[in-house]
Amino acid sequence: MAPIDWSPLWISLETSVTATLVTLVAGLAAAAWRERRTGAAMALVDGIFLLPLVLPPTVVGFLLLLLFGRHGPLGKVLLRLGATVVFSWPATVIAAAVVSFPLMYLTARAALEQVDSRFFEAARTLGASEWRVFSAIALPLAWPGVLAGTILSFARALGEFGATLMLAGNIPGKTATIPIAIYFAVEADDVQRAVAWCLIDVVISLALLAGLYYWTRARWVRR
């Protein structure tokens, strides 16, 4: 038996960690921005933010391909700067981040909405800037929810397959994540390898969900 190529594990972890960091910042920013706004237009904004959750990943991947492709609006700009995204490692990050974004956005918003707005008002009368209200009051009080969103996003990024395949393809040692390695192992009739990667995936996901359960139970009592 050939020595096992561990690269899908490292690619998957690197991709998921990076994508989760991107999602955490973007999701929090979007949730904080959205929380102080009302109006009919916001329903459309919510719809756009949540679209990656309901669309089939292949559709998301195909749209990203159109966007980042050689003739796509973003792809053209990047090409002029000397960068190609499609079929590169950053493509795996982009695909995973876009697909996991709605989970982060939804949980972060729910967590922020749960914080009593009088705390924000009290902070404002005490001279706090909006950034300080967010960083010193909103975020610490919404932290258990934000953490749950982060773990969910990471799990989702780790399991991403469809959009990744469309945008990043299957380049062993570069863009082949665990789910992609499994798919191509099955296609190549390498059942043993497929089962091994499946077990690794189950172990990681289970650890994450158990951790999530533990953290949400251990959150501090408010007020």
Add this chain to the structure above:
Amino acid sequence: MALEVQVAKKLPEFTLDVSFTAGDAPLGILGPSGAGKTMLLRCIAGLERPDHGRITLDGRVLLDTERHIHVPARNRRVGMLFQHYALFPHRTVAENIGFALGHLPRQEREHRVAALSARTHLSGLEDRYPRELSGGEQQRAALARALAIEPEALLLDEPLSALDTHLRSQVEAQLQETFSAYRKPALLVTHNIEEAYRLGERLLVLSRGRVAAFGAKEEIFRHPPSLEVARLTGCKNFSRARAISGNIVEALDWGCRLRVSQTVTKLVAHIGIRAHHIDFVESRGAGAAEENVVPCWLVRSSETPFRITLYLRLHRPPNGSGEQQAHVDLQAEVFKEKWERFREHPLPWHVRLSPDSLFVLPE
């Protein structure tokens, strides 16, 4: 030092339209729930945007809708004590008090926090979290936190309503102590008449978004400017009234002529007297009609630990049935000791409505 306020804001039920000036004397803002009291404070603190208005604090413009000036809450230096205190639950007492002092060097910050803790009797509790404090301690921590910004004005929203009754008088005394040391505009919102009277020097009575009365508290309680203010300041007894001559008024609902201390005009619409001002007197017997003394019968009574409220019918005993029987002309409040003395007297009793206690109210 003066806080000048003139704001108008359309609310779902009514329009808040208020203007007043508060000096260094604590101003009590009294009104029933939903009169717009909290909204008024929020407008001054900068947490709500009035439709129109102008607010200045020592000449500093905080709001001027005509000139499109709306200073954000963080730059107003107006301290606000929220109804349930809104202490940050994830920060200790010291961290709550020091929240506004982040710009200071650590040593000076600690020094200031210690001074504020001492001033509000919180020394030794600095490392506790808000949930580990009693209601009174939470209130003082919130007060210390608000004082940390060295506010140019202080706004207190129902500061005692979240406390248990047995804590109130003690906490109120400490609040009064802080108040008297704070010689800047201080506004205290409450729906409790006695609290407003004890803590405020001047009083603003708010009703459905309008100023119903504004002035020295003694004056408002002694001579309410309207029936509404008399009611809002706790007066229970009213009768429609007609001026007869000089200082004689006919109380139409009470069926008697009464002398009052003021000279009355034709415009008198109501006459009123507070429940604890009604005096019970020994009758000199029928026929010998005394000035402002009216015979009465007891309809029912209701007791509190030290006082009793007597619901009285004037002129005739409570006969008949149903609604007619339950009809009450006056309610009087007396200490139980006094009640024990005359409860055995045969009916009718006689009440004296002293000219000094009666107030006449224009339409």
